[in-house]
Amino acid sequence: MSRRTGQHNVWSTVFSTVRRRVAAAGVATVFAATGLMVASIDKAVALSVEGQQSELHVMGSTVADVLSAAGISVGAKDLVVPAADQPIADGTQVTVRYGRKLTVTTDGQSAEYWTTASTVDEALVALGIRTPDNAQLSVSRSQVLGRDGLALTVRTPRAVSITVDGATRTEATHAATVGELLTALGVTIGTADRVSPAVDTAVTEGLAIAVKRVKTASSTATEQVAFATVKKDDATLDKGKTKVQTPGVSGERVVTYTETWVDGVLESKTATETKVTKPATDKVVLVGTKAVAAPAAPAAPSTPVSAGNTSGAGLNLANAAMWDRIAKCESGGNWHINTGNGYYGGLQFSYSTWLSVGGADFASRADLASREQQITVANRLYASRGLQPWGCRWAA
DSSP states (O other), rough: HHHHHHHHHHHHHHHHHHHHHHHHHHHHHHHHHHHHHHHHHHHEEEETTTTTEEEEEEEEBBHHHHHHHHOOOOOOEEEEEEETTTTTOOTOOOEEOOEOOOEETTTEEEEEEEEOOSSHHHHHHHTTTTOOOTTTEOTTTTTOOOOOEHHHHHHHHEEEEEEEEEEEEEEEESSSBBHHHHTTTOOOTTTOOESSSSSSSSTTTTTTTEOEEOOOOOOOEEEEEEEOEEEEEEEEEEOOOOEEEEBOOOEEEEEEHHHHHHHHEEEEEEEEEEEEEOOOOOOOEEEEEEEEOOOOOOOSSOOOOOOOOOOSOOOOTTTTHHHHHHHHHHHHHOOOOOOSSSEETTTTTHHHHHHHTGGTOOSSGGGGGGGGHHHHHHHHHHHTTTTOOOOGGGGG
16 A cells, blocks of 8 residues: 555545534534644654665554555565554654575585675674685675575685696695686696596595696607418428428518607507508428338348247347337337337237237236347247338338
């Protein structure tokens, strides 16, 4: 309700009363009564709104009538002193302070407050919000709080360590992120440099930050190219024989490398280009495939070799040197060999042959007999069949 409307209603009530009394009393008496009533209803009030002082006459009885007369609307968060339902009298002081919403975010933690203070500093004091002297506020403490309220950010300094360009230092910072801190310290970050933790990481107490400088470089090296070995069959060479037809020659190549250096230390080296400047020459080896003829059996001596005494169980070491040569061919000279192929001893007797010429006089198998005993049994077989039973007879 406007001031004019309120006063009009009051005066309408007054004049209605006057008219009723005119009918009952004389004019002089009526006007005297009317002046008395007006004097009792009209009150001079002092009004302060947000520190702006004014005076007005109000036809009403409560603070609410004062606010209505002044066209002032208040909400639940606003301050009115005295309260709106309190009575007024001549000289009453009415104070109005509007409520403001203050959002305070301290190191990432937010809280909402309502205050009638007109500046940030007044609000912090009134609300009992203490901030360290070295804290950083997003606005000045003298910032005026409008009726729309204000969002305030408070950052307390954090101790962090920064390692960059070979040195480590400790800083107290209000920066919110690693990136903000490095910018504030004037640390430039190259496109290839590595920052740990990442630049968008929130700064916390005791955080250790490392900046590693990364550089790339190119280098070249001349290297050998190994030659390959190629084998070719050759029917003119005996089987098992080889012959180098073409010697191998190493080639050369130029290799380009990309090097990654981290804080002056080589981290990796990757070949990015290879150019052969001298091709390698393959080594060609001829491999014989020609069949080898078996060595001819030695001609029988004009005077037959004696087998010595072949009777009885006594030892007969006739032709011992001949049997040593044959044993070297047959068994590598191992008189006690048993390879499991059915032939035994230095002269490779089969089990049945050994027994057929009296080998049992000495042992059940040739490999279990001594060299001298095996030669004795060999002389017995030699007396009846010559060297025919031995494949290495040519070694005799």
